Amino acid sequence: MPPGALQTTRKPTINDVASHAGVSKKTVSRVINGSPGLSAATQEKVEQAIVALGYVPNPQARALALGRNFAIVLLHDNPNAQTVQNFERGVLDAIRESELALMVRPVDRRSPAMLDDIAAFLQQQRPIGAIILPPISERDEIGELCRSMGVRFVRVGSAALDDDDHSVTSTDRIAVTEACRLLIATGHRRIGFVRGPQGFRSAAERELGFHAALEAAGLPVPPDYCAQGDYRFESGRSAGRLLLGLDPRPTAIFASNDEMAAGVMHAAFERNLQIPRDLSLVGFDDSPTATHVWPSLTTVRWPIRDMGVLAAEKLVGNFLPKRRFSSDFVHLPSELIERASIAPPPSET
Amino acid sequence: MPPGALQTTRKPTINDVASHAGVSKKTVSRVINGSPGLSAATQEKVEQAIVALGYVPNPQARALALGRNFAIVLLHDNPNAQTVQNFERGVLDAIRESELALMVRPVDRRSPAMLDDIAAFLQQQRPIGAIILPPISERDEIGELCRSMGVRFVRVGSAALDDDDHSVTSTDRIAVTEACRLLIATGHRRIGFVRGPQGFRSAAERELGFHAALEAAGLPVPPDYCAQGDYRFESGRSAGRLLLGLDPRPTAIFASNDEMAAGVMHAAFERNLQIPRDLSLVGFDDSPTATHVWPSLTTVRWPIRDMGVLAAEKLVGNFLPKRRFSSDFVHLPSELIERASIAPPPSET
């Protein structure tokens, strides 16, 4: 068999490269992995062979040999598809041109089998690392699980999670404070709040931001001005009905996400209130809904895509050819997006 | 080394099962794969060993031996996150409890490198099959690519794609006709249409449905009553401004998706038109936006999650323990969701 023949149809393997370069496969392996202790000449020779043959290592073989898949998993149970997908894009941006793959794993946080499910998945797929999105990122057991299985992980959260090493966060609280400060500056004194569900750190953080702004301005926060929601549209509508039924009713409402803000809008329109004339409104997320509703919604944009990039770089930065963030420890700012849902309060009758 | 010891920490492999059952690893392999020609006794023995040891085959090893990953890919370039995610859920529902994994691969249809990108991915990951979502499902080259790489594929479309073997479709056209018939039945005679982008089969299908309804009712369709959009909000707003600037203007508009319908709403509100009093409106997709806007939008629900299930079953039904659809050839019906955006037309002045 003449050397260099028949390479056309089959994908070249490490053996092809080895014989083409006149070295052993182990040496090729060393070049691929950038192992130390190679002479410049050999390195060069092998690299040329790799280019000449268009060799790409076989991920499956590697996974078997290493007992580790060159992939990262995105674990989430997120009600907001847009958020997940934006994050996913960020992660993909980061790992583009690396040899890493992304697997997405939606889970059900209400299922008692969730942890087993995740464990089985990690056991099966043996990824290098996992990225955990909120709200399940708040469950410490998942981090434990990853640790015990030797899977690196990063938790994404709206607030500083306890473990800085493993977390990527944005500055929700500050952004909420800023948004409420805008309401106050516009003249509002009676500001209502629709809270996210119990047990969600993001919900707590946003509430803290709300209180911080009102306290700083010396405004009272009557308990019944804080309504409980669950981040879904319906709960926003109920909360809105409640808040707008109060006397005196709030002249502005901050809803902890856009979906609930849309619910509040419905509640207002049901009572023939106009926005922003009779009621100012702020949401959170900058979801498509925020631009689609009329009037379009002033909201807080969560830098979710950048967080995806950052999380990936934090998790597997050593495998990435180029990085966008120089440091692993970045707090990404949430940003207030001003649209049409805020106006000065109606003058008192 | 005493047999049966130390199994506790390491995951059992096929060798462990083999020695535990007193057979060769090949025989165990046969049991796992349900290969024919095994005596009932051996089968039984091996199965017991598998259960006893809690053995699960290692997917990486399998992938290497077979040159095929036990995974399916979802290829998409879809502007609508909700749609993709719903579909994804359907696929995951279907492959739950199978040994298959799902990989999601967003691509960029505007990039000239898209095909190379997909080819490289398939080459690398070697999945069993691929599911291709619209709009890229309409590009025949992708199917060709899959075929040439020995990857099974299913194309998802809003209309019958040419190749029934490889496609899962819903009945958009009929649903649109039905929606328009409702408008007509409500009394509308001047109905405008906002089209999806050129080159999208779904856009063409929806337009056909629209024309079918109007022709059946003997209504004229002036060319300027059909505005061009691109499935995005902004284009819907522009189209709305155009249509509502006509004299006489349409009393009802069908927008080819919800996002554009939201844009039309903005155009209407800009002109101080009320919906549905002055203008009736129908969208398509039943996206979250459709419920969030006020008034909530009458729309067509695309059975996307079920299509995910069906696509997966069609693609890899032989690997699935149980199936939800008995046949591979099902046309899933789109469904008209009636909400608050339709009313009789204003009486002529």
Next chain:
DNA sequence: GCGCGCTTTGACACCGGTGTCAATCGGTGT
């Protein structure tokens, strides 16, 4: 009892990488 063909099973190589450890190489110190 023997040869035959069919069913059932196993030995062994192989998929394409990586880890271990020993062999080889060139240069030093004496």
Next chain:
DNA sequence: ACACCGATTGACACCGGTGTCAAAGCGCGC
């Protein structure tokens, strides 16, 4: 010239499965 040493490199086993093909087991007709 020789023993010695660190830097390079390679031979070989191994990761955990599957394919190939031959061997063993078995029932049957003669």
